[in-house]
Amino acid sequence: MKKKSKNIYSKLLNKIAPLIIILCILIKWQILSITGVVPKFMLPSPFDVIKAFVNDFPLLVHHMKVTLVEASLGLGMGVILGFLVAIIMDMFEFFYKSIYPILIITQTIPTVAIAPLLVLWLGYGILPKIVLIVLTSFFPITIGLLDGFKSADKDALKLMKTMGATPFQNFVHIKLPSSIGYFFAGLRISVSYSIIGAVVAEWLGGFDGLGVYMTRVRKSYSFDKMFAVIFLISIISLFLMFVVKKIQKLSMPWEEAI
Structure with missing residues (x-):
């Protein structure tokens, strides 16, 4: 008791x-x-921030919808790319040794440094924003899945081999199930990165989105509104990470039983 x-x-x-x-x-x-x-x-009070949030709520919702659409598209493509790259790197040692250093290099380049180039090359539409989100979100997925594939039970793989299993069967029955937890761990990070990537891309060009809104209120020195949108971005990221955690629990009910 x-x-x-x-x-x-x-x-x-x-x-x-x-x-x-x-x-x-x-x-x-x-x-x-x-x-x-x-x-x-310079530092508006919390009450001023709440007041700005309430007064500009309809406008914030409009910009939030645009940012969420960009983040969703970029994250979806990032997950697909992450899966493909992880599978190729796991299947072929040559590609693992060739691609892994490039993946690390891509993460050493600041997002803010890439965004202006993408806008210059691809214009002010939605395309450069999606590309930037893909670049920032696929890395945690790829690394998470690779770690998951490597953690697969070696004895189970040997048993499958003696039973004449194909590489595809090994992947479906052993490697993929063992990587689910790692995948969701990477996805929680990527969800947050997707929102940040969308906002950073919107800072440098666009007509709608939370990043565009932040740029406008910053130029007008409305720091109460600036803090309001920062809090909104944080709330969105935390909520999406919470949703991913819930989906993980539904997908892995055996984890709760342990």
Whole structure:
């Protein structure tokens, strides 16, 4: 009984602790703004941010829809590309040794440095934004799947080989199931990257989207609106990561049973 109550208390504390920390940060932020330690035009109070969020909510929703469409298309293509690259690298050692260094190099180039080039080459439409999202989101998927494929039970693979299984059967029955957890771990990161990639691409060109909105309010020095859209982007990313976690639980019910 004591152990059960202790577990309940521990779970409750784990859920409340982040909320307490966030509340403390907001209170300190409000105090700094009210007392004028930091000028209000530089650091608007949480209440000013909430007010700006409510007043501009219809406009934020309009821009949010555009960003979500771009992020969804780019993420979908990034997942497909990540799967294809991971499978090829797993099947052929030559491609693994050839492609892996290139993958690492692509992640050392800042997103902000790539975005202007894509806009220059592909214009101000949706295409450069999708390309940038694909470039930022496929890497965690690829690496996650590769780690999953490598973690496959070697004894099970040997058993399949003695039974005359084809490489495709090995992949479907052994390697793919063992990589599901790794895939979802990479997907949670990629979901967040897709939103960030869309916003960064919109900073440099476009007509709609949260990045375009941020650029406009920054030029007008409306920092309360700037903070409002930053919070919205964070909420969207956290919500999408939560959705991925829920899908993972539904896809891997045996994990809950352990």
